Amino acid sequence: MTSSPETRPFGNSPATCGYSRVLELISNKWTALVMYTLRDGSVRYGEMGRRIDGISKKMLTQTVRKLERDGLVRRHVTPTVPPTVDYSLTPLGETLLQPMKELRQWARVNYPHVEAARADYDLAHGGDSQPTAE
Structure with missing residues (x-):
């Protein structure tokens, strides 16, 4: 008997995985920078x-x-000549700042370990930085 996506304990589909859906929101390299710019x-x-x-x-x-x-x-246009356009985080956007801060903190602490692991891997595999599927 196969299970449907609704009955699986963990979603392994990008369409049903909550992590994938959230990462889709923030994975662009500019998104975090824009959101941090608007945090205040x-x-x-x-x-x-x-x-x-x-x-x-x-x-x-x-x-x-x-x-x-x-x-x-939120985009707000003030009808001046030329129009003045301001941006701010919505209440929903503000709720995403805390998890993003935690991810940024994780990166500060752990990204050097990722870089070291990559260097070790590259040395062990003759400089091949592209892992192969097995």
Whole structure:
């Protein structure tokens, strides 16, 4: 007897795995930087671009639109000439900051171990940094 995704104790499908769905929200390299930029309140579009090193206007626009669509960021337009556009975290977006902070802390503590493991692996496998499926 096979089990359906609803009866499995752990979801092994990206469509049903809660972790996969959350990682989909924050996995873009710019998402965390945008969210951290907004953590202290409303920020104008241009200021946000200046605060995030290396982000292009195109990537900033795509990132904030995605976050707005996901309900994590609110866009507010003030009808001035030219229009003033501010972004802020929604209450839902604010709830995601704590887990992101914990993940950032984990990375600070443990990422050097990941780098060391990669170097050890590469040495043991002749510099082949691409693991093969067996």
